[in-house]
Amino acid sequence: MELIDLVLQGIKKFVQSQKIPFKPGLNLIFGGNESGKSTLFNCLQELLFPTQSLEEDWISWKGGEQSRAGLTFKQGEIFYRVFKDFSQNRISLSRKPPGTDKFERLSTEPTEIVSILAEELNLPGYEDYKTLFLESRLWLPSHTGIEPPKPVPSKEKVPAQSPPGNLGGTNVPGFGMPGYPGMAPPGYGYPGMPMAPGFSSPGYMGMPGMPGMPVAPGMGASGYMGMPGLGMPGGEMLGEDDGMSWEEKEKRLEKLKAELGRVKEVEELHFELDGYQAKVFELQKEKEKVLSIDKELKELEEGLSKYRFFTNLPENIDQRIAQYNSLESNRGKELEGIDEKMADLDAELRALEAEPKFYQRLTFKIGLGLLVVGILGIIVSSFLELKWLSTIGVLIAPALLLLGITLWQFLNQEGKKGELRTNLKNLEEQRRRVIKEYEVKGALVKKLLEKTDCSDTEELNEMLNNYRELEARRDELSRKKKELLLELDWERLNKEEAELKGKISELETKLKKFAGIGLDINEMRREIETLERSLERARQLGLIAKKEEAGVSELKVEPGKTQVVSALDRSELFFWERIFDSGARLLGVEVEQLWSQTLGRANLYLQTLSGKRYLEINKREKKLFVRRSEVEKELELNEAGTKSFDLVFFSLKFALLELVLQKYPLPMILDDPYVLLDENSAVAVGKILKRLSANSQVVLFSSQRLFAREASQALALS
Incomplete structure (x- = not known):
């Protein structure tokens, strides 16, 4: 299986x-x-x-x-x-x-x-399957203890008034009341009296009672007036305390059998409805793949909406963000170099502007004076006819030279000033351009920092990476959705689902016609069986006339389909006795023979699980003993500690399963039974389960991830 x-x-x-x-x-x-x-x-x-x-x-x-x-x-x-x-x-x-x-x-x-x-x-039966193939941490000996639970006394209804002679004695077999010591069980009359019909004790023929005599509570026959609470075997099956007469019960039985056909029709409709609903469920499971993608895409879109300022960014945004922190220092250095050059040029210009004006220069004054003297000498010599004065005219030549030199120097300085002013203007323009360039470079990053409330570019980079991951996931899901829509034939699924829902609606409309039926088919069958048993028992007791053909229930289980159950009262067994009782019954061997076959393997398992702290298990009578490596004498199991309970339990069960799984390769289903084991023991259990799973499927529900290393499949519950 x-x-x-x-x-x-x-x-x-x-x-x-x-x-x-x-x-x-x-x-x-x-x-x-x-x-x-x-x-x-x-x-x-x-x-x-x-x-x-x-x-x-x-x-x-x-x-x-x-x-x-x-x-x-x-x-x-x-x-x-x-x-x-x-x-x-x-x-x-x-x-x-x-x-x-x-x-x-x-x-x-x-x-x-x-x-x-x-x-x-x-x-096998549930108790055997539970004992061998199922396990829960709540069923372990460390949780329940190793002593069998004490039997719980049955809660019997006590009559309002005890019968005379009730001195607290035990119930007499066959009676629902105590009797006096030595009271003959059960019945009325003397020993050897012939059996009354329907009774398990002697009595006179026709004993069920005289007409008009009241029925004793809990008894299927009449009693004397005031007779309190006397019961008898089979009385509880009659159900006469439900307030219905035998005629009403027969009518009720006929009505139920008549309605059984309608209920079967309802069951057929429900079965057909379940089939359609199962198909819709499968279709919805197929569509769930796409719908889950839609749901995730919606969540991604909501997440991406928080990063709307990251849309349409330039391709070099990463470079800009990386350079943003160095922009200020680079701009400062560049502006500082420009300012130094401008300062030098300005100083040079100021120095030139501090020079005397053209007409204030000494060379200009000397040249001008010599020129005037030379010209005057020539003019005076021509009027006074003083020849020696004409020689003064030679001073005009050096005067012109001095004036020319002065003019050249002046023009040269003016040209230098113009060049310096031009250079200063260019540097100022360059300075403004640098400032604007750095403002443009950092403006986008600065704007992003303000919009995202990021304190620095590192935080901005992290947010940008998150945005890119979400965007990549969205693109991947969109691509996957397109592929799924083509693969699943989305239109066909929707059309098929609509058709199935239409059929479901039709069936639900039909089922509304049967809304008056209050019982389901199982309840109706149980009531039919109860009424049939009650009426048949009443006929045996002579309370109602026998019919030539008694009604037969339609619900008898075919022979051979009932499961074998233990003849022992399992509630009184120790845990090791329950294990071997189930194993012996399934394998068809004696319990003691099974003990001898598995004890050696169980000891090896015990040594493995305990790290050889415990060496062997021994059983004497109804007690179990373990031998520890550091103690020479054996310890009774209840003295070894609760941890040893589970180790012994697992060891015995693993050893027995090696034999049982060869004949019954049934799934083992385990609900976190190994949660209390230490890591080494749990690792050993994982290897054991993997070996056992070669013969049978093992389903382990666990809170420990370490079993994943041995698992054929590991799933996680969210």
Whole structure:
């Protein structure tokens, strides 16, 4: 037997549809506290053993239209599916033989489903399966203790008035009341009296009572007036305390049988409805791939909207951000160089401007004086005819030379001033250009810093990288969505889903016609069986006339489909006795023989799990002993400490499973039973489970990740 997948929706914390696939080998389903591990564990039990009520309320506390689960598994080439609707308390078993595409329904009755699985899958009874193939941390000896629980006394109804002679004695066999010591069990009359019809004790013929005599409470026959609380075997099956007469019960039985056909029709409609809903569920699972992408895309768009200022950025934005911190220092250095040059030029210009003006220069004055003297000498000599005065005219030549030199120097200085002024103007222009250039370079980054409230460029870079990651994820999802839409044929899925929902709507409309039926088919069948047993018992007791042909229930389980159950009272067994009781029954051997076959392997497991702190296990009578390596004498198990309880339990169970799995390769389902083990022991358990999973599938729900290294498949519950 191999589990394929578990699909559930609206089950406790699993509000949305969830599919848990299983593979051959060791399957690890990892999750922390309150992640749903125990819910999945119990759900698997509920589907494999539908007659076992493990949970009072499966329906999700968060509400929802559906609360259902389906388990698919196979035996050889035959696939089976158990589907249960918890909101309507309906279950069905379907089978898909090899070469077919559809599942055919086998049964909708829990008892019959259990019988079919027992027959076709060789599935043992729940108690044996639970003892050997299931495990929970809440079932471990360290949690429950090693002593068998004390039997809980049954809560019997005590009559309002005790019968005379009730001195607190024990119940007389066959009676629902105590009797006096030595009272003959059970009956009325003397020993050897012939058996009255329907009684397990002697009495006179026709003993059920005289006409008009009142019925004793809890008794299927009449008693004397005032007779308190006397009971008898079979009386509790009559159900005469429900306020219905025998005629009313017969009418009720006929009415129920008549309505059974209508209920079966309702069941057929529900089964067809479940089939359509399952198909819709599968389609929605397919569409969920696209819808989940849409949901993530929506979340990404909301996230990207926070970074809207990062859209349409230049390609060199990274370079600008990287240079932003050095912009101020670079600008300062560049402006400082320009300012130094301007200062030098300005100083030189000021020095030139500080020079005397053209007409204030000494050379100009000397040249001008010589020129005037020379000219005057020539003029005077011509009037006075003094020849020696004419020689003074020679001074004109040096005067002109001096004036020329002065003029050249003046013009040269003016040209230099003009050049300096031009250079200063160019430097000022260059300075303004540098300032503007750096302002442009840093303006975008500065604006981004202001909009994002980032304190520095490092934080801005981190935000920009986040934006790019979101954008890349969005592009990837958009591409994946396009591929999925083509792969799934989105239009076909929508059309098929609409058609199925239309059929579902039609079926729901038909079901409204049967709204008056209050019982489901299982409740109706149980009531029919109860009424038939009660009426048949009443006929045997002569309370009503016998019919030539008594009504036969339609619900008898076929012979051979009931599961074998233990003849022992398992509540009185120690944990090791329960393990070997189940193992011996499944393997068809004696318990002591099984002990001798497995004890050697169990000791090896114990040494491995305990790091050779414990060496061996011994059993004497109903006690278990362990021998520790540092202590020569053996210790009784209850003296060795609670940690040793689990180590011994695991060792015995692993050793026994080596034998059982050869004949019963059934899935082992474990609910975090190894959570209290230390790391070394847990690693050893992982290797053991991997070895056992070679013969049988293992499903481990665990809060420990270290088992993943040995797992064939590891899944995580969010």
